[in-house]
Amino acid sequence: MKTYEFIEASFKDGIALIELNRPAQYNALNRRMVGEIVDAAESFDRNEEVRVIVLTGKGRAFSAGADIDEMAEDDPVRMELLNQFADWDRLSYIKKPIIGAVKGFVFGGGFELALNCDLLIAASGTEFSFPEVNLGVMPGAGGTQRLTKIVGRTKALEWLWSGARIPAETAIQHGLINRIVSPELLMEETLRTAQHIARQAPLSIRLIKDAVNKAVDYSLYEGMQYERKNFYLLFASEDQKEGMTAFMEKRKPDFKGR
Amino acid sequence: MYETITYSIQNGAAWITLNRPDTLNAFVSQMNKEMTHAMKAAASSEEVRVIVITGAGRGFCSGQDLSEVDENMDHGEVLRKFYGPMVKQIYKCEKPIIAAVNGVAAGAGFSLALACDFRLMSDRASFLNAFVHVGLIPDSGNSYFLTRLVGEAKALEISVLGEKIPANQALSLGLATKVFPADDFQMAVQQFADRIAALPTKAVGLIKRTIKASDHLSFNDYLEEEAQGQRIAGLTKDHREGVQAFLEKRKPLFLGK
Numbered sequence: 001m002k003t004y005e006f007i008e009a010s011f012k013d014g015i016a017l018i019e020l021n022r023p024a025q026y027n028a029l030n031r032r033m034v035g036e037i038v039d040a041a042e043s044f045d046r047n048e049e050v051r052v053i054v055l056t057g058k059g060r061a062f063s064a065g066a067d068i069d070e071m072a073e074d075d076p077v078r079m080e081l082l083n084q085f086a087d088w089d090r091l092s093y094i095k096k097p098i099i100g101a102v103k104g105f106v107f108g109g110g111f112e113l114a115l116n117c118d119l120l121i122a123a124s125g126t127e128f129s130f131p132e133v134n135l136g137v138m139p140g141a142g143g144t145q146r147l148t149k150i151v152g153r154t155k156a157l158e159w160l161w162s163g164a165r166i167p168a169e170t171a172i173q174h175g176l177i178n179r180i181v182s183p184e185l186l187m188e189e190t191l192r193t194a195q196h197i198a199r200q201a202p203l204s205i206r207l208i209k210d211a212v213n214k215a216v217d218y219s220l221y222e223g224m225q226y227e228r229k230n231f232y233l234l235f236a237s238e239d240q241k242e243g244m245t246a247f248m249e250k251r252k253p254d255f256k257g258r
Numbered sequence: 259m260y261e262t263i264t265y266s267i268q269n270g271a272a273w274i275t276l277n278r279p280d281t282l283n284a285f286v287s288q289m290n291k292e293m294t295h296a297m298k299a300a301a302s303s304e305e306v307r308v309i310v311i312t313g314a315g316r317g318f319c320s321g322q323d324l325s326e327v328d329e330n331m332d333h334g335e336v337l338r339k340f341y342g343p344m345v346k347q348i349y350k351c352e353k354p355i356i357a358a359v360n361g362v363a364a365g366a367g368f369s370l371a372l373a374c375d376f377r378l379m380s381d382r383a384s385f386l387n388a389f390v391h392v393g394l395i396p397d398s399g400n401s402y403f404l405t406r407l408v409g410e411a412k413a414l415e416i417s418v419l420g421e422k423i424p425a426n427q428a429l430s431l432g433l434a435t436k437v438f439p440a441d442d443f444q445m446a447v448q449q450f451a452d453r454i455a456a457l458p459t460k461a462v463g464l465i466k467r468t469i470k471a472s473d474h475l476s477f478n479d480y481l482e483e484e485a486q487g488q489r490i491a492g493l494t495k496d497h498r499e500g501v502q503a504f505l506e507k508r509k510p511l512f513l514g515k
Contacts, residue, residue, distance in 0.1 A: 125350075182467075182486040189486070 002043070006033035008058070009040040014051040014198040015191065016044040023059025029109045030067040031084050037113070038087045045094050048257065051198040051205075053094070054190055055117055056101035063110025065131065088141045091116050095206050097197055101190040102126055103183060112139060115146040118209060120176070121190045123183035127165040128176065134163045149216055150176055201239040202257035262289035264314070265296045270307040270455035270514075272300035279315025284323035285366050290340035297347040307455040307514045309351070310447065311374060312358035313367075321365020321388060333394070341366060341398040348373045349399070352463030354454050358447040359383045359425075359434075369398035372407065375466065376435040378450055379425040380443040385433065390420040406473070407433060458496035459514035464488075 001010060008019045018040050020027035037055075044050045057063055100117030106128045114120055114128070130147070132138050138160070139147075148156040151174040159166060171177045181189040197205060207230040214226045234240050238258040246253035259265070264275045274296050276283035283289075300309045313319055348355060348370075357363075357374035364386040371377050371385070387404075389396045396404070396417050405413040408431050416423065428434040438446035454462075464487040471483040491497055496512045503510035 182483075182490060184490045185486050188489075 002040070004036040004040065006030065007036045007040060009044075011044065011047070011050055013195075014049060015194045016040075016047070016050045016053045018044075018053065018055045020055075020057040020063055023057075023061075025067070026061040026064035026105055027057040027059065027110065028064055028067045029113065030070050031082075031087075034084070034087050034109075034113075038090045041091060041094050041098070045096050050096065051202055051257075052194040053096055053098045054101060054194050055098055055113070056187070056190070057103070057110075059104075061104035061110075062100075062102040062106045062126070063113060064105045065108025065110050068135070085141055088112070088116070092142075095209065097205055097209060099190055099194055099197075101186050102177075103186055105129075107131055108139070108143075109141055112141040112143045112146070115142060115150070119178045119193065121179045121181060121186065121193060122168045122171065122177045123186040124168060124180050125183060126168040126171075126180075128168075128171050129163060129165045130160050131163040133161060147176075150174070199255075201237075201243060201253070201255040203234060203237050203239055207234060260292045260296065262286065263292045263296060265299070267300075267303065267306060269452060270305060271451045272296075272303065272306040272309045274300070274309065274311045275314050276312070276319050277314045278323075279313075279317070281323055282315070282317030282320035282362060283313040283367070284320045285341075286323045286326055287336070287340045290344045294344045294347045297344070297351060301347070301351040301353060306353060307457075307459045308451050309353055309355045310358050310451050311355065311370065312447070313360055315361075317361040317367075318357070318359045318363040318383060319367025319370055320362060321367045324392075337397055341369075345369070345373050345399040352466055353459065354457070354462050354466070356447070356451060356454065358443075359385075360443060362386065364388045366398045366400075369396065369400040369403070372403035372433075373399050376450070376454075377428070377433060378443075378447055379428060379434045379437045380440045381425050381437050382440040383425050385416075385423040385428055387417050387420055390418060456512060458491075458494065458500065458510075458512040460494045460496060461491045464491050 004021075006020070006022055008017075008021050010017050018037060020029075020033070020037075022028060022033070041053060044053050097119065098117045100114045100120045102114055102120060103123035103126050106114050106126060108129070108131055111128050111130055130139055130143055132143070138144065144156065144160060147160070155174055158164075166176075168177065168180045172180055179189070179193075211223070211227045211230045215223045218226060239253075239255045242255060243253045262276070262278055264273075264277050266273050274293065276289065278284060278286075278289065297309070300306045354376070355374040356376045356378060357371040359371055359377055359379045361380065361383050363371045363383065365388040368385050368387055387396055387400070389400075395401075401413060401417065404416065408416070412431060423431070423433065425434060425437045429437050436446075436450070468480075468484055468487045472480050475483060495515045496510075499512060500510045
């Protein structure tokens with residue numbers, strides 16, 4: 001396993017774990033750290049033994065946001081040439097399920113990173129916030145877009161304009177997160193969810209993610225056509241034969257991801 | 259470190275004493291802030307297994323210091339800035355909290371006692387939901403806690419009529435955990451605090467957590483909360499000690515871990 005400076009990456013029993021590892025800075029994201037996250041996620045995406053990717057942070061917070069020191073002196077030309085958000089785009093091309101296990105602060109860039117996950121499990125007491133407005137800027141890594149797609153324009157504007165801290169209980173009401181669990185059991189419960197997904201037919205999981213993501217961008221008509229193609233495609237898989245045979249034989253299927 | 263309260267830790271108990279006896283420990287904004295700070299310290303201190311809140315002198319707490327109130331005061335902002343954070347800190351604390359009500363607890367002083375887990379009362383102490391007498395509504399979480407403790411009908415009587423509730427009446431209403439004679443009060447509180455400090459602290463915290471959760475969760479979600487709580491408790495050393503002591507037919511020695 002590759003070693004990184006700002007994250008830790010490992011995998012066991014089909015589940016890959018990416019841990020943000022700047023606990024003293026509440027896992028504030030710098031550019032190299034984002035690069036490392038993407039690098040680890042892509043290598044897990046290519047690794048056939050990995051079925052699910054779990055993303056979390058070491059210490060008390062998931063991530064308190066972007067490293068402000070790093071960008072305080074930036075100018076538009078430098079940022080255009082740097083094209084830092086290209087890394088974030090690559091994160092959205094990951095095909096395997098990404099489950100975020102979040103806690104403490106999920107602020108700014110940390111919130112945007114969480115919004116890049118497919119499922120979010122939050123420890124009770126977790127707070128979400130886009131505080132960029134307090135610094136005279138705004139989210140730049142998808143915050144205004146992904147948040148609005150999930151919670152709608154009304155709440156997105158309220159939260160983005162106020163910079164308010166959104167408690168986990170509110171986040172779950174608006175469909176931002178999937179579950180709230182006891183802080184002591186955040187990893188245990190997240191891994192339980194991950195293991196459940198890891199046991200399903202990997203190609204189904206993969207093409208479901210692919211089709212659901214299309215629902216966000218496509219018209220309903222195009223989305224329906226896309227879904228159909230993915231549905232047909234799964235009938236080319238060994239796991240479809242295994243799944244349906246096992247069902248008829250009243251036994252548990254043994255999926256191979258083929 | 260504090261000016262309006264005192265804070266000390268003895269035998270696993272954090273003692274927070276409201277210390278403005280000449281005003282029967284009336285709240286000023288500084289006292290709100292110091293209480294919030296002390297509660298936070300007690301909640302995060304590893305050696306603290308129970309928190310006792312009491313008052314210096316004759317009273318427990320007479321509520322807001324009315325000399326701080328003038329016509330320019332924005333009462334809503336005072337709650338948002340001072341009382342709210344204090345009560346939230348108490349509410350989210352998972353350690354057991356005892357209000358040792360040594361004398362009158364009126365207005366926000368009554369609210370403070372209501373926010374605690376146990377209310378031990380001296381037989382000379384009393385509660386008074388005094389807000390209505392100055393044309394205000396019960397605040398600092400008062401109606402939230404009071405309604406849950408005594409039901410809507412009684413909460414309404416207590417809040418609208420604003421009658422003094424002596425200790426023995428508080429006991430029969432379920433507002434007081436126990437009432438002790440004034441002369442023995444200090445010692446009785448000490449003994450009760452010792453007893454609570456010797457409990458399996460993590461389990462007590464998880465009991466508080468699940469009881470609070472039962473209030474707003476659906477039954478299915480509550481059962482999940484319960485399963486997680488029991489999973490956490492099942493991992494504590496105190497659980498193992500409890501089982502071991504039972505098998506060895508001896509009293510368990512819980513360490514709060």
